[in-house]
Amino acid sequence: MKSKAILNQMTPYKPGKQIEEVKREYGLDKIVKLASNENPFGFSQQVKQQLPELIAQLEKYPDGYAATLREKVASFLNVKEEQLIFGNGSDEVVQIICRAFLEPGANTVMARPTFPQYRHNALIEGAEVREVPVVEGHHDLKEMLQQVDENTRVIWLCTPNNPTGVHISKSVLHDFMEKCPSHVLVVIDEAYYEYMVTEDTFDSIQALQQYENLMVLRTFSKAYGLAGLRVGYGVANRNVIHSLEPAREPFNTSSIAQAAAIIALNDQSFIEETTSENRRNKRDLLAFLDENNLNYYESEANFVLIHLPMSGDEMFEHLLSKGFIVRSGEALGIPNSIRLTIGSKEDMVLLQQAMKQKLEDHVK
Ligand code: PMP
Numbered sequence: 357m358k359s360k361a362i363l364n365q366m367t368p369y370k371p372g373k374q375i376e377e378v379k380r381e382y383g384l385d386k387i388v389k390l391a392s393n394e395n396p397f398g399f400s401q402q403v404k405q406q407l408p409e410l411i412a413q414l415e416k417y418p419d420g421y422a423a424t425l426r427e428k429v430a431s432f433l434n435v436k437e438e439q440l441i442f443g444n445g446s447d448e449v450v451q452i453i454c455r456a457f458l459e460p461g462a463n464t465v466m467a468r469p470t471f472p473q474y475r476h477n478a479l480i481e482g483a484e485v486r487e488v489p490v491v492e493g494h495h496d497l498k499e500m501l502q503q504v505d506e507n508t509r510v511i512w513l514c515t516p517n518n519p520t521g522v523h524i525s526k527s528v529l530h531d532f533m534e535k536c537p538s539h540v541l542v543v544i545d546e547a548y549y550e551y552m553v554t555e556d557t558f559d560s561i562q563a564l565q566q567y568e569n570l571m572v573l574r575t576f577s578k579a580y581g582l583a584g585l586r587v588g589y590g591v592a593n594r595n596v597i598h599s600l601e602p603a604r605e606p607f608n609t610s611s612i613a614q615a616a617a618i619i620a621l622n623d624q625s626f627i628e629e630t631t632s633e634n635r636r637n638k639r640d641l642l643a644f645l646d647e648n649n650l651n652y653y654e655s656e657a658n659f660v661l662i663h664l665p666m667s668g669d670e671m672f673e674h675l676l677s678k679g680f681i682v683r684s685g686e687a688l689g690i691p692n693s694i695r696l697t698i699g700s701k702e703d704m705v706l707l708q709q710a711m712k713q714k715l716e717d718h719v720k
Pocket residue numbers: 392444445446447448471514517518545547574575576577583586587588
């Protein structure tokens with residue numbers, strides 16, 4: 357048997373530690389997972405209440421075109437229905453873009469570190485990956501443009517960037533779009549869009565009217581709290597979607613996921629309440645970090661990348677023993693840091709105590 361040669365050099369995606377696994381290993385009753393940027397407040401109660409109705413007709417295939425969800429999202433964003441593509445999470449939309457646009461001889465440009473699935477899927481398609489190191493957590497858009505040539509098919513911009521949390525400011529992104537050659541598809545991944553508070557943000561949906569080569573990714577996994585159902589989407593001009601559609605599996609979003617996403621989208625008060633609670637808890641965390649002289653990147657997302665006077669692995673292990681799962685910076689390509697998802701107020705108080713203990717032991 358012979359698989360694609362590149363696969364021998366690759367490893368499967370390594371998710372953060374799972375709750376049950378940590379409970380067993382450390383003999384703990386309660387574990388708080390702050391490793392995958394999930395919504396600590398769950399998901400809309402309206403989805404929960406209507407769930408029994410959503411399980412009707414499971415013997416039937418879902419609507420592969422997701423027509424009702426499509427109509428809903430199109431009117432929510434004020435775009436045309438044919439400008440949308442849905443995926444089994446935005447993960448799958450990333451995969452579809454790579455399947456459709458990348459091949460041996462083509463190249464793709466992205467930041468480092470950024471969301472790893474861009475690189476992963478591009479490599480599987482045999483494309484050359486050109487990674488441009490972030491500067492203080494920011495995309496280096498000037499250098500990214502320098503990397504573009506006639507074989508560049510896709511540029512990935514993640515804003516706010518995972519794992520740094522830093523967003524790309526409006527004027528910088530606008531300037532980039534003006535300079536980027538039109539043969540390159542620019543994918544702006546806005547998985548954390550709902551958490552952003554800054555006014556200095558590029559209106560990517562509006563910009564679709566101006567730029568034929570732009571695509572925006574959003575998801576129901578983060579602020580909407582539906583990570584377990586797997587539904588995300590891409591928005592672009594009709595021609596881009598037309599090129600992507602043949603690379604999409606026929607029934608790639610489940611009927612439950614489609615129905616739940618519609619209800620979740622209708623419950624904007626859940627988004628408002630939980631993102632404002634998140635903002636308050638983030639503000640308290642940043643105050644704690646300032647008091648303890650810890651540096652961090654300015655985050656517009658629901659997580660913060662914190663620089664530490666020790667290895668990220670060391671802090672990660674300590675927090676794990678106290679029942680908190682975070683992401684070690686070593687695993688994310690930023691040594692001596694951790695990435696922490698903002699949790700509930702009570703959990704964040706306990707987490708800060710655990711962090712403080714480790715910091716004090718370190719000084720001793
Ligand atoms: N993009 C970014 C930047 C992410 O952080 C994530 C989730 N980790 C995704 C895309 C994929 O999210 P999902 O597949 O759940 O929509």
